[in-house]
């Protein structure tokens with residue numbers, strides 16, 4: 508063995524158990540009953556610690572041109588920060604530019620990410636310029652290891668919006684390829700109505716960002732997207748679901764036997780619209796918006812109960828200076844929040860620590876389900892013999908208060924400032940190599956691998 512992790516409590520999908528883990532050639536080579544590991548060249552003492560699979564954040568946007576600027580984390584800073592937060596795999600987006608083929612979009616994005624990412628990564632392919640050629644290009648993308656697409660029901664100005672016809676045809680093609688379609692579900696026409704009303708009443712303050720996108724402007728879009736997906740036979744995955752009404756829509760479809768997949772993000776679980784009060788309110792603008800306390804509680808229940816299968820971050824950081832460019836007009840705030848580094852600690856602290864999620868459910872929604880849904884299982888997302896040794900060791904007693912200087916994202920604020928979190932890893936390991944240890948980064952930009960994924964089969968809901 509190259510390395511053994513001794514004495515830890517391993518968290519599997521069926522619960523925590525005591526075991527030692529042996530690692531050879533970057534993979535998990537053996538799982539031993541406690542104290543029975545063979546000798547190895549190196550040992551990690553995990554007594555009193557939790558040993559988890561590396562977290563898979565399936566929704567991040569590094570260095571993305573958006574809202575007239577570029578998100579402040581590039582693949583180097585973002586992946587490094589991810590490692591500090593126990594994330595060992597991320598999936599970003601290759602979004603098609605007008606006139607570009609899907610293959611060109613993918614090739615460009617892959618090159619940028621591969622040069623800089625310190626952790627393993629995959630890509631989803633964002634479809635924005637629908638045509639017979641685009642449709643024809645989807646197969647090539649799937650064959651290149653990208654069996655997941657994304658369509659946006661909003662963002663007409665950015666040139667990203669898919670209307671219902673485009674969305675339906677995209678679903679049809681994805682269904683024939685066994686691919687999954689991720690959908691940003693909001694209704695742009697309703698948002699326009701409420702935006703106009705806010706402006707007519709002279710209100711441009713930060714909370715209008717949220718109030719102009721009421722819950723039903725999301726849940727209606729979720730309903731429509733899932734309906735169209737069901738009629739086409741496509742696997743649909745609703746990204747960053749924020750409203751309790753949307754979760755109820757998903758639950759109705761699940762009750763009808765349609766296997767819709769859905770994710771939410773930490774910002775929708777632990778923040779509510781009180782965040783928009785005060786001079787920093789605009790820092791919290793993201794799409795869909797942070798909602799109400801009752802939404803948070805409902806979403807926690809959906810995550811625990813299984814109707815939401817994944818928690819990801821939608822990491823899209825902008826600095827204070829970038830956010831401050833809004834000039835008092837909620838329509839001009841760059842939308843997005845930093846979060847890749849705090850995903851696991853937020854769920855450990857406010858989910859597991861506050862009795863909302865058992866540890867094994869945390870491992871399902873952060874590791875196993877993302878891996879299954881996006882074609883990475885069992886190489887990623889589980890601590891099993893043969894899996895990649897992507898491993899996180901956590902001291903459940905260690906706490907850290909979030910301050911502007913305490914995190915590694917290229918962002919000078921955190922939405923969680925002042926919060927005291929457990930769950931920052933003592934050790935993050937990728938394919939058997941320690942990349943974070945005791946607050947030190949030991950990885951390097953460019954060491955992450957592009958993950959060629961396969962269309963997932965079978966039952967991915969869990």
Ligand SMILES: [Zn+2]
Pocket residue numbers: 566568821
């Ligand atoms: Zn996103």
